[in-house]
Amino acid sequence: METVKATVVELEEKNFIKIEIGDEEINIPISEDKPNEVKSAFNKLIARIKEREFEIKLEDIGQDLFSQVASEYITQLNREIQEVRGEMLGYGLVEE
């Protein structure tokens, strides 16, 4: 299974989980509630799940609050990504 790199980044005093898949960056805002942006990020992830199986690995995990949030979030997200991929396989919707 492919491993996809993720890091916690800070841009203009806002924190994001930056997931790098291929040449695309998917940013999930974690320091404020922006559901539409999160959904947008989810849509990009779903499109990638259709293409291949992968797992997100969070790198450079610090002890700060957002690192903890990101770590937990990615753990849960990985579990759910596997579930969604399984469902997609069941519907015959994966691109393989």
Place this chain on the structure above:
Amino acid sequence: MKIDIHSHTKKCKSGDAPTREIAPDDFCEIIQSTDVGIIAITNHNVFDLDQFTEIVDIMDDNAQVWPGVELDVKEDGVRGHLIVIVSPQMANEFFESVGKITEGFTPDSFICTVEQVLKIFDDFNPLYVTHYKQKTPNLSDEALEKLIAGTANPSRVIKEVSNSISAGIYISHGYASIYGSDIHDWSTYEGQACNLPDLRLPIESFDHFCLLLEKDPTTINTILDKKVAEDLILTPFEDSTLLKLKVFNDINIVFGPKGTGKSCILMAIAKHYLDAGTDARVYESASDRLDELFDTKGRDLSLNLNSYGINYCKNEIEAIREASEVGITSLSKYEIYFRIKSTSKNAKKIKLKDIEPEEEGGAKREFLEFNDGVKKTREFIEFIQGHPSVNKELSTEEIEEVTRMLSSLLERMSNREWDGYTGWKEINLLNSAIEKFRTEIERKTGSPAKPTTTGFREYALNRVRIEANASEIIKSMDTKIKMLKESIGSLGPNKGELELRTEFKFQDGTITDGALNKLKNVNKGSQKTFAKTVREIFKHVYEDDLFQHIANLNAIDDVEKIETVYELLLFKRYFALNDQPYSPSSGEASMVMLQKELEADKEVYILDEPERSLGNEYINDVIVPLIKERARAGKKVIISTHDANIAVRTLPYSSVYRLHGPAGYTTYIGNPFSNNLVNPNDENDWLDWKKVSMKTLEGGEEAFGERGKIYGNG
């Protein structure tokens, strides 16, 4: 049934083709492969009794074989051929007589006179068939007169001509005429046989045939009495005159000049049968009703998509229309959880809340997989053990063996099913417990529990389901439905078969053909927008604007009428000839309507002037054979006609002739076999069927010219 009064089985003369030779077995096989029911063996100057006997034995009752000989006769220096055919019961004596007359000759050298023929053969009461006119070498008129004058049975002298048209012409001039195969090459016989004369009445024997030639009334009536018929008493006319008719399960003709009440008789017959509960109506040509008859507007058109393996997509369409966005877990919940986690002492003590929920989708899918497998295996075992077809094909031991193996498989799969179920439920229980504990801790300690899901799963699965539904709808819309072709009928041998074509297409968002009609009451524009929007939904299913497209779908006019893909169907129905769209003329419309009427499975066919708008060629080549076919199937066919092609060429069992004379209207009833039309109210008032037909019917003389094809009357 056909008759062949002139055939050869041997090469007798040096000029005979070797292909005339045929072994008895082959002869019988060929004859039985045709409609020929009576065949006379008439070799040149030879009668081979042994061969004849062998053929009769092999043929059994499958066809009548009559003994005969084709003799070389010379009169006044002119040589011609004269066929003598006798009853099969006299074959032995006939053999001796042929031997006697040909003694001292070879088949090549044999020659005799009419007088010699009469002297040797006339006591047999034979059938004389003379080569005549174009059928060479022919007997001169003088020799023929000598034969007729000398025989005890002049009605048994028949002129053999070269084909049916010639035969018909001579018949119309009062001469009994016929034609036979005079076969030269047996390999071509099957092809030739279809052109041989038909026997309209059943012929039981040689003597029976001869009696019919003599128009023996008793013989004719006996045959007609054997035919299934029904006596009708009708009051077809305004003056309440009773009309007694015998309607045969065959062809019955009503003819006469215009305005003599023929249609009234048909109406009365139809009423009689309708009152008795039989489907009967008077068919009248109405070419303008063709589109209505074949429903070209598609008013009653429908299609079962299941029979084409197409999903109606009712659930899929409903699911897409009702789909809405699924919320996700707010990120602030995570932040709050981790912010408070470090400060709440009570919450820290309870570790259960920190156990991660487990993914249960995989366990559930595995259980469902085995659950389905167990169900299907169980059904298959029941099928194996109980289905008659399996019992017929497999022995008891084989069924037991298959059942044993399947039972073993079932047991193993049941175990996996149970393991899958308990595994799934364990995870389910654990996750529920975690969720419950978290909620309770949250409530008791005032500190928020750790979120158990990012919401990605439900969010993504919602879209996965939308994609699956849109994909299924598109799959149905993109299915090509094979064009339906229905043969409507022949427009005659030169034009070909008229077809009714029905094309079905789903509006897939791209169709612009204005000739296509909607099958259901849904606006065509709405159909197109719907199809296009479903494609947009599919295309944007993992994009931010997905639900805008779903909103667009729900905003389409008539969208509530599109419950399934069936409502997206378009159709085109049209007539085609030689693979091209075709608009039949009114005459052609009449053709196909009449064919449709005759091809319907009914007991009684009542046709009022079916010839209207139709050409002679079409009547002869298509309609008359169809009428005969119905008659052969034992159906009652009652036809009012002015057309001799129908009235004469079909040789009806019953003819009703209506006449308006000085004494008012008169009805005559008869048939072509007796050649009489008799006034039922006055038996002395009778007419000649042939003369009346020729005079009254359009194309009468020509029809008689053709009628030699059917040998039932001379």
